[in-house]
Amino acid sequence: MSLKHAILVMLDKEPSSGYDLMKQFNSGLGYFWNAKHQQIYQQLKKLSEDALITCEEEPQHGKPDKKVYRITEKGQQVLKQWLHEPSVPAKINDALLVKIWGGHHLTPKALLKDITEHKNRHTETLSSLRQLERAFHDLSDAEKMHYQLPFLTLRRGILGEEAWLKWAQEAENTLKK
Amino acid sequence: MSLKHAILVMLDKEPSSGYDLMKQFNSGLGYFWNAKHQQIYQQLKKLSEDALITCEEEPQHGKPDKKVYRITEKGQQVLKQWLHEPSVPAKINDALLVKIWGGHHLTPKALLKDITEHKNRHTETLSSLRQLERAFHDLSDAEKMHYQLPFLTLRRGILGEEAWLKWAQEAENTLKK
């Protein structure tokens, strides 16, 4: 229901191309909302048709031209309305947990391997989130105030990853027996 | 990519009707994999067509008849193959976090309200997970062994919910200033 709104939120902060958005979905916001590049381009098209955003081609030096999208008045209205609605609960689709839940066909070793691979990714994510956190702490008070809300989402990421890794430790202890 | 596999996992443990599965998706496994009843019935149909499961109508007393599905040999093969593949990273779609990330249009009060509503749901979930955990601890050693893997997923749920609530506390402290 709302890749649309995620894009509006992003464009409301800063006009961007599809490619810019894609990069954000692969880092910052992407931590909380998944989208592949196809989905983004499709939504941009749709949002343009509905006049919630406008598009302007912008020549670049050293890089292919890009289409810069901007949120419109109408888009802002739609965004604000969405912001005021109660947000729907997060949706989780976690294949690893499904596998563990029904994993009696697998050896503990096979499960551990799968868990370890995930652990590596979570460890990397956590470390990059912590780097962002340190950068935040170095900001001036005014800047900290300005980034207060994104910082909260960063904290959510950090606490989430820490909890994941703590669990992985438990799981490893159990499965190694 | 794998509501299909989640259903096979469930049917491998125990033959069930669509309604049975739906209830599980609204409690146990549903914590890690979302599915609405329509999706379940549609998948059951497809899985039957592909001969990964069979269907048998079972009359009941006191309740409408139900269709009991069982996993077939072929289904077990498909399931085992899936279990041996590395599992895809979990997908998160969390509208609340998107909203907070771009929530400068909202008052802290409005954000707090949204967070509080989510907090209530998470509190309830945590409390029911903890109840399951206590029930597990009362089991015999043999039974504990038997439920080892589902217990790990339960622990994941508990650690995840605790982390969420810890974050909510931080967010409230920040936003109440």
Next chain:
DNA sequence: ATTCAATATGCAATTTATTGCATATTATTC
């Protein structure tokens, strides 16, 4: 008797998401 909640299943239409191509520019490296 009638309403309500739980049980039980499904069709049809639409919206979203995914997969598999496909293309073009420029900078950098070999």
Next chain:
DNA sequence: GAATAATATGCAATAAATTGCATATTGAAT
């Protein structure tokens, strides 16, 4: 000069998920 990586965008087809109905049985409560 040729290959590669990063930038930048897209079509077409399919698969998956959601929404909005729609129906039927039974038990328990009013």
